[in-house]
Amino acid sequence: MNNDPAQFKIEFFLSAAQCNAEGELPLPTLLQYLIDIATSHANSLNFGYSRLKESDSAWVLNRVAVEMESFPAINQKFTLSTWVVSTNRLYSDRAFRFDDAEGNIIGYAISRWAAINVTTRRPMNLLELFPEGLPDTGISVPITSFSKIRHPEEEGTSSPLIFKYADIDCNRHVNSTRYVEHLLNCFSVHFFDTHSISRFEIVFHDEAFFGDHVDVISHVTDTEATVWIALDKKVLTISRFTFLKKE
């Protein structure tokens, strides 16, 4: 895998200061690492943000699904690998694999990316943007594909939230990883003492901005949760967690 430029690998070390309450890699940081390694890989093969900037367009992360057997733990090394699976006019699908320090596979992720025109926010045709093609490998990962996440019919618990300074990224939108932090903040620290996240799936529908007043709405059971963020009636992002009871 090392010598194939279509696949890209980075080794990480999880410091104590980065860990969550469980002493593990926090889900928002995991998402940030997926975005970072995807960006580095695309830049290294000249299909990254700088290339798209030439056409006044940019990559946008549409959705992610992660399935972890275990999360990287405190003071441990782990390796994250990534490759492009397939590309069509509208989307490029990218896969990821997590290996622990002993080389055991501990998780997989899939992600779907679109390119949009930065002025009109309209989708661009990837096959026209990249006439030479992207480095599609056709290699999928053994996890459940993207699903349609619907709001449960029962009412959820709603908490108001205002996006603040630390939520905003360099594009002046709310950072995708901050969406995930606010989703997690629906749970108590005790919940994750008895439940581990075996699957997490998120769809990014719309952008939010500094000062936006939104609601974080959650519907949680012992085995799964649907959590979404809404601005008035518009769903900005919706996610589904699948839990395993800890022994």
Added chain:
Amino acid sequence: MNNDPAQFKIEFFLSAAQCNAEGELPLPTLLQYLIDIATSHANSLNFGYSRLKESDSAWVLNRVAVEMESFPAINQKFTLSTWVVSTNRLYSDRAFRFDDAEGNIIGYAISRWAAINVTTRRPMNLLELFPEGLPDTGISVPITSFSKIRHPEEEGTSSPLIFKYADIDCNRHVNSTRYVEHLLNCFSVHFFDTHSISRFEIVFHDEAFFGDHVDVISHVTDTEATVWIALDKKVLTISRFTFLKKE
């Protein structure tokens, strides 16, 4: 500096996904890097957390002051170096230096660490814990030393805050870097379009826990701000920002 074990150096790359609204290294991440590199350095010379664990004690960060001429910017490499300055019975002072990719010094930081008994939370005598001595270099950095941060006499602006899941670290306290995020959230994204942080100083007085209801209180002028977090009348942390007007 590379070959002297008393000094320790790590190279970083600032990805887009990590940047703040200004496209720069966020202050909370900067603080996390200071803690991470201090931890790595101490571990590498056997005066880190594992060593203190043998005496049922742990390092605690007491205060930090940072002065930056400029912050590391998007898609740039930078280097962070650290060394121990001096140690007495109660405190060990550690310094840091930031260099940009061209080797220009862009900032310095100083930090003060104590060791506490993890059960009694009482301070431990560093000279007894480390009879062989710490790798004190006596090398200080050219920034203003720690100052006494007092509340301004005028009333500040107060915002209520409840510490949530994503605020909690692996010791089940509120993470020091999350304190800094909540301090920054007193400012608008527009404030930092016209003001840059030239100095930031913070004192950590007391620990906070999941579910604590606190107030974030700020007193902001055009050139400086004092911001603190209080649980009832108890100040958990207090900070002072010094600003430069951007041209």
